[in-house]
Amino acid sequence: MGLGGQQVQDYIFDLPETEKKRALEELREDDSTREQSLDQMRDWINKHPNIKKCRTDAPFLLRFLRTKKFSVPQSCEMLERYLTIRQLYPQWFRNLDCEDPDLADIINSGYLVPLLERDNGRQILFSCAGKFDPHKYTSAHMVRVHSLVTEALMDDEVNQINGYTYINDESGFQMAHISLWSLTDVRNILRCIQNTTPMRHKANHFLNISSNAIKLIEFAVSLLNEKLKNRIFMYKSIEEMHEKIDKKILPKEYGGEIPMQEMLEKFKTLLKEKREKILALDDMYIEIDEKSCPLVSEMNEELGIGIDGSFKKLMVD
Structure with missing residues (x-):
């Protein structure tokens, strides 16, 4: 049953x-x-x-x-x-509704778009940091959008077998993006990605990294396992990225053929189709005993670096 x-x-x-x-x-x-x-x-x-x-x-x-x-x-x-x-x-992770005004607004901005063409069979998720407004939205909004987008894709068996490639355009990344996050949140979300999200993460490409973003990315990378660390690539320019990724599969704005907006409209249609199924995930239920659940204690472990709070502290070198 x-x-x-x-x-x-x-x-x-x-x-x-x-x-x-x-x-x-x-x-x-x-x-x-x-x-x-x-x-x-x-x-x-x-x-x-x-x-x-x-x-x-x-x-x-x-x-x-x-x-x-x-x-x-x-x-x-x-x-x-x-x-x-x-x-x-x-x-x-719950109540991921594509009709929620905040989520719909962030999706419409083009912050995170699955591309139409595949990278060696892999689904490509393209994110643009500058399209996420850190003055209007929180880190929870950011995670929710990623959760909604990936839930819409994870039942696709081609994605399950071939995995995912991520391309992140970090232009427009500001200090305000950093101040959305506490170190604990970053650590916990990375643990969720590595150990609990059923996705084969195959490659993570970063483009246009500012000096603000580099420290955040380096910190996040330091928390990943070796396998994921080795799948991270950073580029000084879009041309450098074209050497690694066939530009044909990229949005028109990045050297490809199909405009980003067209890809976004197609994806929004998919989200509508999947809406009920994604909301129905909230019917699933597991009883958690907070005292004996290993995941709870793992998530609450102190950070080894001895500081908590926000990333602003990483910036005070």
């Missing part, structure tokens, strides 16, 4: 051969592994004493299985963490 008692539909793998091949080579995925793993995960969810309600359809569970290369124990652990953080941080 799925969430709310609906029947789980039989899963049909009808992706192109290129994806099947990559799934087998990179994720060890074949029909029998997939079927057994889905059964084992559903069984685990049904028997879990604290999970009261959870989606059990294949596209949802495959987010975790593919991120963890079909290690069922690791996939189950990641799902448990995913459900937990949605409840620990409702301000970041």
Whole structure:
């Protein structure tokens, strides 16, 4: 049974051969592994004493299985963490409504847009720091927009298999962006990204980094695991980035063919289509015992650098 008692539909793998091949080579995925793993995960969810309600359809569970290369124990652990953080941080992960005026406004600004063309099969997420107004919106708004955008993309099986490329244009990044964040928030959001979000993060490209942004990025990078650190690239100019990324797939404003606005309009249509499904994620429920939940104590651990508060302190060198 799925969430709310609906029947789980039989899963049909009808992706192109290129994806099947990559799934087998990179994720060890074949029909029998997939079927057994889905059964084992559903069984685990049904028997879990604290999970009261959870989606059990294949596209949802495959987010975790593919991120963890079909290690069922690791996939189950990641799902448990995913459900937990949605409840620990409702301000970041719940009620992600594309019709919420603030979220709609930030989406309309073009702050974060999934591109239409893929990078070697990967979904590209393009962000423009300068389009996020730090005087009007908070860090929670920023995280919510990322959560909304990624929830709209994570059930897509091509994205699950091929992963994601991020391109971040940091022009327009101001000190005001930095003062939105406390060190604890940055650490916690990075932990959420690394350990609880079922996405294969393949490459992170940064463009037009100001001296203000570089310290923030260096601090954030220092908190990442080695694998993710090695997937970060920084460029002095757009031409330098073109050597690494085929400019054809970029928005017209960055040397490509399709204007950013056209890509944004297409994405807004997708958000409308997915609205009910994304809001329905809030029906999932796990009971959390704050005293014994390892994730709670992990998130509350003191920062090793001995200071907390805001990033302004990083600037006082």
